[in-house]
Amino acid sequence: MPKVLISDKMDPKAAEIFRARGVEVDEITGKTPEELKAIIGEYDGLAIRSSTRVTQEILDAATNMKVIGRAGIGVDNIDIPAASAKGVVVMNTPFGNSITTAEHAIALMFALARQLPQADASTQAGKWEKSKFMGVELTAKTLGLIGAGNIGGIVAERALGLRMKVIAYDPFLTEERAIELGVEKVNLETLLARADFITLHTPLTDQTRNILSAENLAKTKKGVRIINCARGGLIDEAALKQGLESGHIAGAALDVYATEPAKENALFGTPNFISTPHLGASTTEAQVNVAIQVAEQMSDYLVSGGVTNALNMPSLSAEEAPRLKPYMALAEKLGSLVGQLAHGPLKSVAIETEGAAAELNQKPITGAVLAGLMRSYSDTVNMVNAPFLAKERGLDVREVRHDREGDYHTMIRVTVNTDEGDRSVAGTLFSDAAPRLIELFGIKVEADLVGHMLYVVNEDRPGFIGSLGSLLGEEGINIGTFHLGRRAAGGEAVLLLSIDDNAGPDLLNKVKALPGVKTAMALAF
Numbered sequence: 336m337p338k339v340l341i342s343d344k345m346d347p348k349a350a351e352i353f354r355a356r357g358v359e360v361d362e363i364t365g366k367t368p369e370e371l372k373a374i375i376g377e378y379d380g381l382a383i384r385s386s387t388r389v390t391q392e393i394l395d396a397a398t399n400m401k402v403i404g405r406a407g408i409g410v411d412n413i414d415i416p417a418a419s420a421k422g423v424v425v426m427n428t429p430f431g432n433s434i435t436t437a438e439h440a441i442a443l444m445f446a447l448a449r450q451l452p453q454a455d456a457s458t459q460a461g462k463w464e465k466s467k468f469m470g471v472e473l474t475a476k477t478l479g480l481i482g483a484g485n486i487g488g489i490v491a492e493r494a495l496g497l498r499m500k501v502i503a504y505d506p507f508l509t510e511e512r513a514i515e516l517g518v519e520k521v522n523l524e525t526l527l528a529r530a531d532f533i534t535l536h537t538p539l540t541d542q543t544r545n546i547l548s549a550e551n552l553a554k555t556k557k558g559v560r561i562i563n564c565a566r567g568g569l570i571d572e573a574a575l576k577q578g579l580e581s582g583h584i585a586g587a588a589l590d591v592y593a594t595e596p597a598k599e600n601a602l603f604g605t606p607n608f609i610s611t612p613h614l615g616a617s618t619t620e621a622q623v624n625v626a627i628q629v630a631e632q633m634s635d636y637l638v639s640g641g642v643t644n645a646l647n648m649p650s651l652s653a654e655e656a657p658r659l660k661p662y663m664a665l666a667e668k669l670g671s672l673v674g675q676l677a678h679g680p681l682k683s684v685a686i687e688t689e690g691a692a693a694e695l696n697q698k699p700i701t702g703a704v705l706a707g708l709m710r711s712y713s714d715t716v717n718m719v720n721a722p723f724l725a726k727e728r729g730l731d732v733r734e735v736r737h738d739r740e741g742d743y744h745t746m747i748r749v750t751v752n753t754d755e756g757d758r759s760v761a762g763t764l765f766s767d768a769a770p771r772l773i774e775l776f777g778i779k780v781e782a783d784l785v786g787h788m789l790y791v792v793n794e795d796r797p798g799f800i801g802s803l804g805s806l807l808g809e810e811g812i813n814i815g816t817f818h819l820g821r822r823a824a825g826g827e828a829v830l831l832l833s834i835d836d837n838a839g840p841d842l843l844n845k846v847k848a849l850p851g852v853k854t855a856m857a858l859a860f
């Protein structure tokens with residue numbers, strides 16, 4: 336039974352779903368990194384929010400980890416390259432808390448426009464400062480969105496309902512989507528110069544870090560009000576403080592900080608500054624949504640191999656996964672076979688599918704071929720990290736789907752190119768589930784690729800099979816299955832034998848010494 340750790344506070348629905356789907360679950364929150372390192376090796380999955388930091392060190396200790404699920408959107412607390420290199424799937428729930436977070440941004444915009452927290456504190460302190468709290472209307476004001484994805488798009492819809500004018504800076508926003516949203520697409524300079532309110536809705540990346548720098552804040556309209564419900568690090572906090580103190584910035588409301596938890600921050604106490612403790616996603620509805628989603632997605636992966644909302648591998652629905660499984664097994668075996676047989680550095684790999692295999696999602700098939708192929712380079716390779724490893728090694732990967740009827744109802748062919756030229760193997764599924772090799776380096780040979788195998792290339796001549804059989808008998812090697820193929824009578828022949836134990840160097844040398852043998856190799860599947 337797979338076992339998952341929930342290490343951040345999460346709605347109880349998550350644990351309920353894990354258990355209902357046959358996944359054991361522990362909820363242990365508030366651990367230090369050292370404490371987490373000590374226990375993480377027990378778990379196949381880790382469900383988190385934004386508090387747990389999944390670093391390289393934690394991943395190194397996570398010896399059984401298969402999947403990390405973020406019950407929320409931002410994944411900047413996870414070292415994704417390190418997870419990918421380790422073959423761990425990272426998934427998030429990209430829509431579960433978007434409405435809630437957009438509503439928080441709108442709430443902060445109102446709070447800024449009418450100084451609600453300050454007026455509340457003053458009134459409850461027994462002052463009646465009616466003339467102090469003069470606000471501004473939102474109607475007809477310009478809202479500048481930096482980032483117009485899921486949350487930015489919802490904020491835009493709500494702001495248009497408030498009769499605001501919405502302008503957006505987002506290099507990936509298409510003209511069509513801008514029209515659909517009813518926003519004007521502008522560049523950053525224009526947004527800074529025109530917006531009465533600016534709200535940030537981008538992830539924190541190298542491009543967005545400090546996007547509201549001191550220089551950019553100086554370009555904003557005097558009296559601008561700024562909201563950040565996205566990520567700390569998007570705004571230069573010191574420059575924001577200066578802008579608030581000088582009066583150039585009329586107000587700022589932050590939900591997120593460069594350093595969290597922000598128990599101390601220079602901005603605290605600055606005039607017209609409003610703060611919430613990373614509450615963007617904190618509604619009952621959003622927390623139930625993300626808890627259910629993350630538990631369903633992680634259980635799907637651990638129990639049936641379904642992949643949804645993964646950030647480091649292609650999606651594979653829970654319905655698709657069982658159908659693809661035998662094809663992936665065949666693809667991995669073919670990748671492994673050609674990987675073991677090809678010599679010299681791999682330059683390219685072509686994965687061709689025909690018949691039923693061509694109608695399936697190709698990405699998992701490619702991932703499985705690459706996993707098999709790269710296994711000779713690393714024991715920890717799997718479908719998640721194989722494409723990254725392949726890219727790292729500069730391997731050119733090509734997928735070709737053939738729309739033609741072949742001899743088999745389904746076929747996968749893997750061709751690798753090395754200094755020796757092209758080497759190709761092909762296979763099919765028998766009775767829809769059993770992977771079977773059908774062609775090896777241009778020679779028709781049918782074989783199951785299982786366990787320990789002996790691969791022999793020899794000149795097709797009478798008596799050879801007998802002498803090989805006798806040698807194996809003398810060496811005490813039991814033959815499980817025996818598969819023979821040849822280019823033409825008297826030409827090159829290929830033998831694939833499944834044997835009970837690994838063929839060691841001594842045996843291989845003796846096989847190579849038999850008359851007519853060109854190559855002998857041990858294979859393992």
Ligand SMILES: NC(=O)c1ccc[n+]([C@@H]2O[C@H](COP(=O)([O-])OP(=O)(O)OC[C@H]3O[C@@H](n4cnc5c(N)ncnc54)[C@H](O)[C@@H]3O)[C@@H](O)[C@H]2O)c1
Nearest residue numbers: 409436482483484485486505507536537538564565615616
């Ligand atoms: N405060 C919270 O509790 C809370 C809750 C949910 C999400 N978030 C954060 O909100 C942010 C937005 O989430 P989302 O779901 O809308 O993400 P999203 O991926 O749907 O949208 C992000 C948008 O940012 C745009 N973008 C990327 N680089 C940009 C750049 N250099 N300049 C301008 N735009 C750029 C993208 O094109 C995209 O449209 C994320 O950082 C997420 O972590 C915070």
Ligand SMILES: O=C(O)[C@H](O)COP(=O)(O)O
Nearest residue numbers: 384385386407408409616
């Ligand atoms: O990216 C997110 O989903 C938000 O930052 C929410 O974070 P939280 O789950 O820690 O509230």
